[in-house]
Amino acid sequence: xxxxxxxxxxxxxxxxxxxxxxxxxxxxxxxxxxxxxxxxxxxxxxxxxxxxxxxxxxxxxxxxxxxxxxxxxxxxxxxxxxxxxxxxxxxxxxxxxxxxxxxxxxxxxxxxxxx
Amino acid sequence: xxxxxxxxxxxxxxxxxxxxxxxxxxxxxxxxxxxxxxxxxxxxxxxxxxxxxxxxxxxxxxxxxxxxxxxxxxxxxxxxxxxxxxxxxxxxxxxxxxxxxxxxxxxxxxx
Numbered sequence: 001x002x003x004x005x006x007x008x009x010x011x012x013x014x015x016x017x018x019x020x021x022x023x024x025x026x027x028x029x030x031x032x033x034x035x036x037x038x039x040x041x042x043x044x045x046x047x048x049x050x051x052x053x054x055x056x057x058x059x060x061x062x063x064x065x066x067x068x069x070x071x072x073x074x075x076x077x078x079x080x081x082x083x084x085x086x087x088x089x090x091x092x093x094x095x096x097x098x099x100x101x102x103x104x105x106x107x108x109x110x111x112x113x114x115x
Numbered sequence: 116x117x118x119x120x121x122x123x124x125x126x127x128x129x130x131x132x133x134x135x136x137x138x139x140x141x142x143x144x145x146x147x148x149x150x151x152x153x154x155x156x157x158x159x160x161x162x163x164x165x166x167x168x169x170x171x172x173x174x175x176x177x178x179x180x181x182x183x184x185x186x187x188x189x190x191x192x193x194x195x196x197x198x199x200x201x202x203x204x205x206x207x208x209x210x211x212x213x214x215x216x217x218x219x220x221x222x223x224x225x226x
Contacts, residue, residue, distance in 0.1 A: 107158050
């Protein structure tokens with residue numbers, strides 16, 4: 001299995017508090033992604049990174065920020081959590097080869113509940 | 116923006132029977148198409164992908180998919196389903212930095 005670790009795996013917090021989720025990879029892949037998964041919506045891209053300190057927004061980036069100071073770590077931050085951000089969050093990684101570049105390996109997810 | 120529709124929310128098949136999961140996409144150019152599988156409590160695993168060329172693509176675990184441009188479809192098939200295939204299946208279209216996923220089809224396998 002690809003070396004992707006998400007932490008924490010579960011978190012319960014209150015509205016208005018800051019939350020940071022961590023994704024750690026041991027594959028040295030260039031691209032890293034954060035998705036959220038909600039019933040009836042499949043996965044939706046929040047932010048992605050194409051290198052250290054290189055990030056860009058995805059489809060549902062409002063209310064989220066990211067940082068990548070090292071190849072292996074990609075952090076997702078909810079500055080002030082809202083109940084609408086209750087979801088399961090997945091990190092994914094990929095290493096492009098020509099035009100072949102899609103999320104190849106996913107972490108096991110972080111279940112976040114905001115009360 | 117591109118989008119994906121998976122018309123079937125839930126499908127039940129008997130073990131050993133054939134399987135076809137439907138996927139319809141909307142995309143302005145030649146699409147990049149993918150199928151992923153998700154077992155309970157786990158992340159997604161890439162089953163197969165289509166970029167160009169042969170419209171019938173083979174994937175892992177005995178799955179295949181056929182790209183039909185005229186129907187905007189990319190249906191996933193397996194000739195004989197095993198109990199271990201029970202999972203949720205997601206079709207996706209995109210470039211990697213704007214990939215759109217369908218809502219998923221949950222597959223139940225009866226003994």
